[in-house]
Amino acid sequence: MNNILNLTVSPAAIAIVGGGFSGSLVAANLLRNATMPLSIKLIERNSEVGRGVAYGTPVDCHLLNVQAGKMSAYGDEPNHFLNWLHSNGHEQVTPSTFVPRRVYGDYVQATLKAAQANAAVNVQLERIVDEAIAIETKPHNTIVYLSSGQCLHVQKAVLALGNFPAILPAPLAVLDSRYVKDAWSADAITNLNPKDAILLVGTGLTMADAVVALHQQGFQGQIHTVSRHGLMPCSHKSTNPYPAFIDVETAPKTARGLLHVVRQELRDAFTQGHDWRAVIDAIRPIIPQLWQAMPLPEQKRFLRHVKAYWEVHRHRIAEGIAEILDAAMESGQLIHYAGRIQSCQELENGVNVRICERGTHKDIVLQVKRIVNCTGANCDYRRLQHPLVASLQEQRLIRPNTLSMGIDTAPNGALIDADGKTSQMLYTLGTPRKGNLWETTAVPEIRVQAANLAQELLQSLNPKPDVTTFVLRKPAMLFRQLFDKESSTYTYLIADPESKIAILVDPVLEQVERDLQILRQLGLTLRYCLETHIHADHITGTDRLRSLTGCLGIVPENAGTTYADRYIADGNILELGNVQIRAIATPGHTDSHMAYLVNDTHLLTGDALFIRGCGRTDFQNGDAGLLYDAVTQKLFTLPDDTLVYPGHDYQGQTVSTIGEEKCWNPRFAGRSRNQFIELMKNLNLPQPKKMLEALPANHHCGRFLVAWDYQI
Secondary structure, three states: OEEEOOEEEOOEEEEEEOOOHHHHHHHHHHHHHOOOOEEEEEEEOOOOOOOOOOOOOOOOOOEOOOOHHHOOOOOOOOOHHHHHHHHOOOOOOOOOOOOEHHHHHHHHHHHHHHHHHOOOOOEEEEEEEOOEEEEEEOOOOEEEEEOOOOEEEEOEEEEOOOOEOOOOOHHHOOOOOOOEEEOOOOOOOOOOOOOOOEEEEOOOHHHHHHHHHHHHOOOOOOEEEEEOOOOOOOEOOOOOOOOOOOOOOOOOOOHHHHHHHHHHHHHHHHHOOOOHHHHHHHHHHHHHHHHHHOOHHHHHHHHHHOHHHHHHHHOOEOHHHHHHHHHHHHHOOEEEEEEEEEEEEEEOOEEEEEEEEOOOOOEEEEEEOEEEEOOOOEOOOOOOOOHHHHHHHHOOOOOEOOOOOOEOEOOOOEEEOOOOOEEEEEEEOOHHHHHHHOOOOOHHHHHHHHHHHHHHHHHHHOOOOOOOOOOOOOOOOEEEEEEEOOOOEEEEEEEOOOOOEEEEEOOEHHHHHHHHHHHHHOOOEEEEEEOOOOOOOOOEOHHHHHHHHOOEEEEEOOOOOOOOOEEEOOOOEEEEOOEEEEEEEOOOOOOOOEEEEEOOOEEEEEOOOEOOEOOOOOOOOOOHHHHHHHHHHHHOOOOOOOEEEEOEOOOOOOOEEHHHHHHHOOOOOOOOHHHHHHHHHOOOOOOOOOHHHHHHHHOOOOOOOOHHHHOO
16 A cells, blocks of 8 residues: 555556566566556466576577577667676677577566666565466456465456477377477486487477587487478578568468568579578568468468478577587488378387378388477467466457467457457467467567557556656657758658668658668668658659668559559558558648658648648649648647647747647637638748759659650
8 A cells, every 4th residue: 555645545456477588578567667556466386587488498508599689678778688798797798699598587587676676666566486277357356366275356467378388299199208208398308328319309499409408418319300391490690681572551461472472582682692581581570460461261371381481481590509400410410301200109118200201201210219399389279288278268268369379369468258359457468469460479579569568558557647647658669850951841750669660751852861871870771751742842752762772652642643652541550560650631732631640649740730830722732621621620639749740840840739739820720711711822922942843753752754764
């Protein structure tokens, strides 16, 4: 209980079920951002939090599969992990180093500890060493039942369940447990004789971990590996960033179509000297959107035919790990097979394993002393044997995903129950969302989900702030306002700080070099150039930027332009990671003008609304009545604290708000529609001095037409 000016406030309570990486990161974000009384109950059956299976390994040669420079726990602090390393005895680590996973577990623990130490006085973290076995939702609270018999009464619960143990392939289920081990059990590769033969079932990342652990302990025996396709993980390699080449809106909606686009891009990239890894990495920021755009039959087709090939190229291993695997294969110690295990037979001192080889259908018989299941995590909630999952299913609080991967969730991570209703109390992140998002298990995805989920939870609790609390909206984006002095034009650079994908709104041809320099300095990849309208006072830099970066040029629909890559309509939303840009049709200055609302906080008004003014309406099919309607009925109905960023300013002003413009803009404040029309009709402004050259060029996205353009 907290006493604030004699007012008693009971702290809200949030339970986090699972204290691995994802659960710890949700807790850390809650601790960082909570301003009201809050009790966070972190439930983890192991005595240590922050490690989970991945970062709980004691083996030093188990390395991260991503370079240290990309492994920050916080998207808004990209060097957070590197700074911690350099402050904790790892000064030699560079952004490209692959750090031991054990060290990363230390970092996660330290991150949670620091968040707890720096939290507000009335925000508390309670670590509970126990296991949640059931959850029950009531109209106004949630009850979490623990195996010890304790019950926790909370407002919200987060299922940070991570990965469940791999399913044992059916032919192995008949064997004695002496011969079959799970890859992550403590005795998976212990008590082996140096010359024993061993079979690893699965040829992915878990197999690679097992091989390097065997290598570290000096195992000299034969290592067999088998999987349905027999594909081995590819290694990382330093590459230069590759520009985005797939647009979600226009991308194929079939597995075959997407595969064709990617293969063609790989061929083109190869001819230009690019490594295939850079092409694959360029797709990553939009994978969830591409996945969700595919119909269910196409998602199933992808899983049947493409999944195995995608995973070995997308989920790569450190070069040092790849060198160990390559050396083992070259020496003949490591042999991998493509096929299915048909049967197993126990012998006096080992097991005979019969494999049906892929393609030839020939039988391969191996005699081994041990079989280690490396098939990866089980995320089929229909087959999980866990009391908490069973409880949730019995109460119809979860709905297993149709693809047998995880459970169905809303975009904010809330659970969707068996009747299709979105929960207001239960949430999840990471692996359980795999069926909905496909890419959701790596640190870059989980840290974004954890930050967003913490914000969602805090907002949904809807506290009444005390007299000393001020809550400011913090847009999750990079935002820059740039100025061209000659035309008094503002260009806006907007980017998602996580994916580093950027958009430029209303670029100016003469400022292209400036814009490219800023993109380079901030490490951004330009995906779009977006126009508010066809400009008459400057030539757009879109075509020039498109030729230099490979970005797409987007203009409002009905603008009558050529050479645009896409057109945007009223209500359309562009997504750049956590950044959403919604188009708002605001005709009047021209007949195809758009304003853009960014993350519901920043309004780019173009020439529809200036700071204490507005754009003219006397050419390009301008209409003063339409402009008055657009501004008063669309823009002025937004929240008063919405920030207004105009397309031009001639008085040195940079930003305003909707509330200010409603009160103080002399063009609109206190004027009727007819009065506004009369005012605009009598402005008698001179033509823009660049109008004759700007309009023709901008109707072609800034491309200057020469004679050969017509000789086709």
